[in-house]
Amino acid sequence: MPQSFLNKRLLYALATAGLLSRVAQIQLFAHNKFPITPEQYIILSMLVENGELYQRQIAEIAYKDRPNITRLINILEKKGLVKRVEDVQKRKVFKIVITKKGVEIHQKIRPYMLELHNSAVNGITKEELESCIDTLTKMLDNLEPKTKLQT
Numbered sequence: 001m002p003q004s005f006l007n008k009r010l011l012y013a014l015a016t017a018g019l020l021s022r023v024a025q026i027q028l029f030a031h032n033k034f035p036i037t038p039e040q041y042i043i044l045s046m047l048v049e050n051g052e053l054y055q056r057q058i059a060e061i062a063y064k065d066r067p068n069i070t071r072l073i074n075i076l077e078k079k080g081l082v083k084r085v086e087d088v089q090k091r092k093v094f095k096i097v098i099t100k101k102g103v104e105i106h107q108k109i110r111p112y113m114l115e116l117h118n119s120a121v122n123g124i125t126k127e128e129l130e131s132c133i134d135t136l137t138k139m140l141d142n143l144e145p146k147t148k149l150q151t
Helices: 003-031 038-050 055-062 066-078 100-120 126-146
Strands: 081-084 094-099
Touching: 003 038, 003 100, 038 055, 038 066, 038 081, 038 094, 038 100, 055 094, 055 100, 081 100, 094 100
Parallel strands: none
Antiparallel strands: 081 094
């Protein structure tokens, strides 16, 4: 099988898997009437996992540009799920911190997201998943230098 055909199949499979994952998340959030979007949930997850983060760090981890992250954080802040805390070391720089309410919302949604993730990998062995992660990591390493986000 020619390499170009495999590359096309891989890129199509990646794009389709990403799209279906996003659609499934949107439908899950709508069906359960969660008060936030999947994108906003991802930011809450980052803060739960990492603690306080600068907006720039959130943008880098999420591969989103500054205006999108600012918009998402503003919405989360209006909902009382995160707050901006001034960095004592740097003037006019804020860390983003999850609030108690944000942690509660995250904990409420997390089991649904885990169930969705588990259904996505159903029937795939641990070895297959590890191989997939290794391959995707190499692809990310190859693409990252070619990608410039405004962070």
